[in-house]
Amino acid sequence: MPTTTRQWLLNGHPRGRGIEDGDFKLAEIELSDPKEGEMLLATRYLGFDPAQKGWMENIADYVAPMEIGDVMRGSGICEVIESNGGRFQKGDWVFGTTGWTEHLVHDGRDLTKVETDLPPTAVLSVLGTTGVTAYCGLFKVGKPVAGDTVLVSGAAGATGSVVGQLANIAGCRAVGIAGGPEKCKWLVEEAGYDAAIDYKAGGVREQIKEHCPRGVDVIFDNVGGSILDDMLACIATGARVVICGGISRYETGNLPAGPQNYFNLVFRRGSMAGFIVLDWASEFPLIRKRLEGFVNDGSLNYQEDIQQGFENAPETLKRLFSGKNKGKQLLQL
Numbered sequence: 001m002p003t004t005t006r007q008w009l010l011n012g013h014p015r016g017r018g019i020e021d022g023d024f025k026l027a028e029i030e031l032s033d034p035k036e037g038e039m040l041l042a043t044r045y046l047g048f049d050p051a052q053k054g055w056m057e058n059i060a061d062y063v064a065p066m067e068i069g070d071v072m073r074g075s076g077i078c079e080v081i082e083s084n085g086g087r088f089q090k091g092d093w094v095f096g097t098t099g100w101t102e103h104l105v106h107d108g109r110d111l112t113k114v115e116t117d118l119p120p121t122a123v124l125s126v127l128g129t130t131g132v133t134a135y136c137g138l139f140k141v142g143k144p145v146a147g148d149t150v151l152v153s154g155a156a157g158a159t160g161s162v163v164g165q166l167a168n169i170a171g172c173r174a175v176g177i178a179g180g181p182e183k184c185k186w187l188v189e190e191a192g193y194d195a196a197i198d199y200k201a202g203g204v205r206e207q208i209k210e211h212c213p214r215g216v217d218v219i220f221d222n223v224g225g226s227i228l229d230d231m232l233a234c235i236a237t238g239a240r241v242v243i244c245g246g247i248s249r250y251e252t253g254n255l256p257a258g259p260q261n262y263f264n265l266v267f268r269r270g271s272m273a274g275f276i277v278l279d280w281a282s283e284f285p286l287i288r289k290r291l292e293g294f295v296n297d298g299s300l301n302y303q304e305d306i307q308q309g310f311e312n313a314p315e316t317l318k319r320l321f322s323g324k325n326k327g328k329q330l331l332q333l
Contacts, residue, residue, distance in 0.1 A: 002030040003040060008072045008100035008313050015057045018321060023056065024072065024314045034105050039086035041078035041094070041104050045306075047124035048074065048317050048329040049158075050245055062276050072100040072313070075124055077114065088113060095123045100313050102333060116292060125158060125328035126295060126302035127288045133244065133277045134162035135287050139170075141242045141275050142218040146171030149212050151231055154222030155193065156183040157320075158302075158328035159244065163220045165192040165300050172218070175211045177204065177227060179323055186326065190301060205230040215268075220244060232261040241265070241272035303327025 005028070012023035034040050055073050058065040066073060076098030080088050087108030088094055096111040098104060114120050116127060125131065137159075144150055150167035154160045155176025164174035164187065176193040178184050184196035195211040197204060208216070208230060215236030221228050224246030232241065265272055280287075294300035305325040307316045309332075316331045 002032060003103050004028060004030050005101055005103035006310060007102070008310075010056060010066050010068055010070050010072055012068070013057055013066075014053065015059075019053060019056070019314070019318050021314060026311070031103060031105050034082055034084040034086065037085050037087075038105050038107050039080050039084065039088060040082040041098070041106055042081050043076045043078050043098055043102055043104070043310075043333050044093070045077040045121055045124060045333065046074055046098075046100060046313060046316075046331040047076065047128065047130075048320055048331070049129065050320050052317060053321070062278070073097065074100055075129065077120055077124060078104070078106075078111075087111075093120055095128070100310075102310055116288075118292060118295060121304055121306070121328075121330055122292075122295075122302070124330060125304050126162060126300065127291055128328075129277065130158040130328050131162055131291045131302075132280070132284055132287050134159045134166060135291060136277050136280045136283075137220060137242045137244050137275055138163050138166050138218070140280060141273050142220060142240050144170050144172045144218050148172045148217035149175065149214065149236070150218040150220065151175045151177070151208065151212060151216040151234075152193075152220045152222070153177045153227050153231065154245065155187055155196070156191070156326060157222060158325075160220070160222050161187070161191045161327060162300070162302065165294075167218075168192050168194075169294060169299050175208075175216075177208075177223075177231075183323075183326070190303075192301070199227060205233055208234045215239070218242065222246075229259040229261050232259050232264050235264055235268045235270050237268050237270075239265075239268055239270035241270060243272065243274040304330055306330045306332050308332050 009025045011025040077095045080092045093114040094111040150172045152160045156178040167174040174193045175195045176187045177197045179200045187193040187196040197207040219241040222245040319325045
């Protein structure tokens with residue numbers, strides 16, 4: 001018997017502006033029954049990342065372009081409702097790229113079974129792309145050593161809040177940049193940061209020099225723009241600059257101008273590199289086990305911001321760009 005489901009479709013490419021309500025269209029379709037080897041899945045949670053705006057704009061060339069009318073791309077956790085000889089059994093929970101849809105028919109390829117002692121939402125947050133991005137960016141690219149000072153922009157976000165704690169686990173001093181006294185207090189009291197810098201208070205460069213008097217050994221940048229420029233002005237000799245994201249450009253849709261202080265990389269013999277976490281996909285199972293171990297032994301905390309209702313998916317995505325979320329942004333259907 002066919003299943004009726006709602007889907008959010010892409011209805012606009014938000015280039016040069018913020019995301020608007022008209023960029024999405026709610027549609028209702030009928031799904032055919034699962035064929036041999038397929039499963040009917042019911043989405044239980046959706047996960048949200050700033051990169052989704054880049055996907056909507058079609059400026060991210062590491063993923064396929066999105067066309068008007070496509071189901072909005074995104075991660076999700078689903079329950080297997082029916083399995084016609086599929087990879088997973090009825091009742092299993094799986095996660096991966098599912099899109100913004102209440103139900104879908106899927107062959108199970110590129111989906112992973114939820115197998116964790118933590119709440120299942122962890123596979124989209126601390127054990128998901130968020131956690132492995134923090135881990136790979138810091139350790140594969142930043143390569144911190146004990147005693148280093150690690151400076152993180154967007155530190156109160158889902159990825160940034162994990163980076164600081166991983167830096168602590170590695171024996172480093174972690175300093176985070178976030179917006180507002182409430183977020184800065186949370187960074188120090190709950191997210192394991194040794195110090196926090198409120199960029200909304202101004203004087204970011206002076207604050208960095210105050211909290212990083214010997215200079216910054218590892219920068220983990222989620223913001224770009226003027227914040228990155230101020231961080232580059234304060235690097236130590238041999239610094240490694242990890243470029244993870246550029247949330248400062250998401251409202252304009254334009255790539256930011258090159259940082260004025262990039263030549264400090266020459267003076268300090270530093271390096272700056274971007275990365276795509278998918279390059280280490282083969283290591284994800286091991287990394288997830290390691291991250292779960294850190295959570296279980298109490299050395300890694302994580303926070304989830306869970307909104308409610310499929311109809312609120314567009315508004316939930318927009319929360320990432322207004323700074324409303326604390327930790328990983330999720331939506332429960």
